[in-house]
Amino acid sequence: MAGGGTGVPGAVPGWVDHALLPLLNLLAAFTLSVAVILAIGENPLDVLGLMVQEALGYPEAIGYTLYYATNYVFTGLAVAVAFHCGLFNIGGEGQATIGGLGAGLVGLALTGWPWPLAAAAAILASALFGAAWAWIPGWLQARRGSHIVITTIMFNFIAASLMTYLMVDVLIRPGQQAPESREFDPGVWLPSMEQGLGWFGIAVPPSPLNLSFLWALACCVLVYLFLWRTRWGYELRTVGRNERAAVYAGIRPARVMIVAMLISGALAGFVGVNEILGVQHRLMLNVVGGAGFVGIAVALMGRNHPVGILLAALLFGVLAQGGAQVAFEYPSVNRELVMVIQGLVILFAGALENLFRPRVEALFRRRRAAVSTIQGRG
Amino acid sequence: MEDALTTALLLLDATIRVATPLVLAALAGLYSERAGVVDIGLEGKMLTGAFFAAAAAYVTGDPWLGLLAGMAGGLALALVHGFACVTHGGNQVVSGMAINILAIGLAPTLAFAWFAQGGQTPMLPGSARLPQIPMPGVEALGGIPVLGPVYRELVDDTNLLVWAALAAVPVTHWVLFRSRFGLRLRAVGESPAAVDTAGLSVAGLRYKALVISGLLTGMAGAYLSIAHGAGFVRDMTAGKGYLALAALIFGKWRPWPTLFACLLFAFTDALQVRLQGVPLPWIGVIPVQFIQMLPYLLTVLLLAGFVGRAVAPKASGVPYVKER
Numbered sequence: 001m002a003g004g005g006t007g008v009p010g011a012v013p014g015w016v017d018h019a020l021l022p023l024l025n026l027l028a029a030f031t032l033s034v035a036v037i038l039a040i041g042e043n044p045l046d047v048l049g050l051m052v053q054e055a056l057g058y059p060e061a062i063g064y065t066l067y068y069a070t071n072y073v074f075t076g077l078a079v080a081v082a083f084h085c086g087l088f089n090i091g092g093e094g095q096a097t098i099g100g101l102g103a104g105l106v107g108l109a110l111t112g113w114p115w116p117l118a119a120a121a122a123i124l125a126s127a128l129f130g131a132a133w134a135w136i137p138g139w140l141q142a143r144r145g146s147h148i149v150i151t152t153i154m155f156n157f158i159a160a161s162l163m164t165y166l167m168v169d170v171l172i173r174p175g176q177q178a179p180e181s182r183e184f185d186p187g188v189w190l191p192s193m194e195q196g197l198g199w200f201g202i203a204v205p206p207s208p209l210n211l212s213f214l215w216a217l218a219c220c221v222l223v224y225l226f227l228w229r230t231r232w233g234y235e236l237r238t239v240g241r242n243e244r245a246a247v248y249a250g251i252r253p254a255r256v257m258i259v260a261m262l263i264s265g266a267l268a269g270f271v272g273v274n275e276i277l278g279v280q281h282r283l284m285l286n287v288v289g290g291a292g293f294v295g296i297a298v299a300l301m302g303r304n305h306p307v308g309i310l311l312a313a314l315l316f317g318v319l320a321q322g323g324a325q326v327a328f329e330y331p332s333v334n335r336e337l338v339m340v341i342q343g344l345v346i347l348f349a350g351a352l353e354n355l356f357r358p359r360v361e362a363l364f365r366r367r368r369a370a371v372s373t374i375q376g377r378g
Numbered sequence: 379m380e381d382a383l384t385t386a387l388l389l390l391d392a393t394i395r396v397a398t399p400l401v402l403a404a405l406a407g408l409y410s411e412r413a414g415v416v417d418i419g420l421e422g423k424m425l426t427g428a429f430f431a432a433a434a435a436y437v438t439g440d441p442w443l444g445l446l447a448g449m450a451g452g453l454a455l456a457l458v459h460g461f462a463c464v465t466h467g468g469n470q471v472v473s474g475m476a477i478n479i480l481a482i483g484l485a486p487t488l489a490f491a492w493f494a495q496g497g498q499t500p501m502l503p504g505s506a507r508l509p510q511i512p513m514p515g516v517e518a519l520g521g522i523p524v525l526g527p528v529y530r531e532l533v534d535d536t537n538l539l540v541w542a543a544l545a546a547v548p549v550t551h552w553v554l555f556r557s558r559f560g561l562r563l564r565a566v567g568e569s570p571a572a573v574d575t576a577g578l579s580v581a582g583l584r585y586k587a588l589v590i591s592g593l594l595t596g597m598a599g600a601y602l603s604i605a606h607g608a609g610f611v612r613d614m615t616a617g618k619g620y621l622a623l624a625a626l627i628f629g630k631w632r633p634w635p636t637l638f639a640c641l642l643f644a645f646t647d648a649l650q651v652r653l654q655g656v657p658l659p660w661i662g663v664i665p666v667q668f669i670q671m672l673p674y675l676l677t678v679l680l681l682a683g684f685v686g687r688a689v690a691p692k693a694s695g696v697p698y699v700k701e702r
Contacts, residue, residue: 036484039493088471120623146681147690149418150627153620154674161674164666294473334490334497339483343476349460351473 099269130269
């Protein structure tokens with residue numbers, strides 16, 4: 001139901017499919033973004049220039065950009081794994097929230113543990129919590145046929161309510177107004193990149209970037225290996241391509257779907273490791289901040305491939321960090337401008353992915369026909 | 379007794395106020411999904427409608443122009459949805475998601491740039507808001523026990539759009555199940571190929587459904603910003619579009635049950651405000667959040683087939699490709 005174009009395979013060379021068409025779509029999205037910036041009365045070149053400068057221009061900015069990108073890699077991979085199984089997981093937001101709860105409970109419980117053990121425990125806990133939250137919609141889709149798009153949307157809201165209840169009534173540090181838990185023992189904090197690189201004598205300025213970025217990179221590799229180098233991944237992709245064929249191949253689609261959702265939820269849950277254990281060092285509300293939805297854009301942009309997802313996550317990291325800074329500098333621009341660009345990217349890279357495809361394919365067909373005619377004559 | 383009646387009336391009044399935009403948006407979704415186009419972009423279209431309604435009402439001082447602008451805003455996004463999903467056969471869920479995110483960004487961005495008040499429109503004066511309609515005979519009926527207060531609280535001085543939402547339900551029922559257009563609309567949602575064979579345009583019918591959907595969501599948004607509220611504020615729909623989607627599913631894609639679902643969800647919302655911190659006998663204080671998650675939980679249970687069964691129109695979510 002999702003992912004992939006409607007184009008005939010092999011109609012165009014791979015580089016067109018994987019580079020030219022996404023770039024054309026991205027270009028269209030940015031053209032409209034420029035129009036929006038013009039409409040609010042700013043110079044688009046200045047705004048976009050400042051955005052890039054503030055996101056990539058100096059080491060601290062790069063740190064922030066990569067910190068945002070870390071979240072987007074996790075949620076982008078989460079969406080992609082489900083996509084490959086033909087499932088549309090819109091619940092990244094909720095799964096990341098609950099994953100954060102898992103990471104936070106570990107942070108609260110493991111006072112006095114060395115950080116590597118705490119980090120391992122938190123990764124496990126956020127994966128389990130996120131997977132559990134994705135398991136219910138996955139199970140409902142696989143066994144009861146409940147539409148996963150709707151159930152995951154509903155579960156986002158249920159997660160938000162549940163988390164608010166827990167923070168306001170249960171996990172709040174007594175004697176304070178803000179719904180936040182106590183701060184974790186500094187010993188279990190996930191080291192920042194500044195600390196981590198410091199061990200090797202490399203000095204970088206402080207930023208929220210922490211070691212979970214490395215875990216995000218590792219997840220890209222692991223997801224690649226899982227999807228394209230294991231039997232499980234093969235079964236998953238087969239179910240996504242053709243459920244009926246999968247049955248004849250001896251695959252049980254219901255089980256594969258549930259596994260896909262478990263992995264997807266676990267990946268989304270890792271946002272909690274980055275945010276809770278790496279940056280906030282306490283449990284609080286709204287830490288996910290839309291990363292679950294950005295993950296959809298990232299997966300679409302990245303064509304559901306880890307390499308593409310990494311690149312797309314970097315692009316959206318640039319948008320998030322650059323956009324926040326632009327809002328500071330320009331009196332008539334606010335933070336939400338980034339969401340306009342995100343929305344347009346999802347529209348053009350996702351929903352309108354067939355906008356340019358027929359024309360480009362026709363172009364290549366004509367060229368191929370011309371080439372074969374010439375060869376035929378020779 | 380008098381007290382209980384007042385409480386009940388206040389509760390019902392709040393229910394109606396919350397339900398109005400839900401009904402309009404849910405019916406919008408109903409047209410679109412009955413025609414086979416999944417519409418998770420209700421939230422975004424509502425938000426855009428709310429913004430343009432408030433902006434136009436503020437600039438012109440005319441609430442009717444505001445309403446028109448709001449409906450035009452909803453319509454514009456509905457056409458984007460149609461362009462992506464009907465014309466280009468794009469993924470309907472992705473397109474809906476894009477519309478939601480685009481709207482969450484665009485409305486405050488434009489508000490910020492145009493009005494410079496931190497992403498909202500200025501407060502609207504009373505004259506720029508849609509009027510409430512006074513009913514005759516409030517004085518005359520006032521003396522009658524129960525009926526008098528009910529008439530005064532619930533019927534008198536009700537906003538125009540509340541009546542519009544209420545009227546939209548039987549109209550939708552009639553259109554859907556009694557008119558030729560409705561028959562075709564349902565057919566295109568169940569079996570577009572058959573409609574195509576009959577010589578009707580699948581795309582044309584789906585566009586018509588989307589136009590209605592856009593206008594209704596715009597109206598729902600306008601209710602929030604220029605009827606119930608007095609201006610646009612950031613994220614003012616606050617998930618109501620998704621709640622309307624849940625109500626539509628809970629109502630099994632039928633007008634009257636959808637109205638019932640909207641009223642039920644709105645009632646839980648009104649109740650939750652009243653129940654905050656109030657201990658109930660035997661149960662104690664129910665945390666607000668549990669009441670808030672109730673509509674979503676109920677919808678999931680329904681979808682799971684544990685309470686009844688909700689079956690979507692067969693072709694919804696599937697782009698129609700003519701040549702096979």
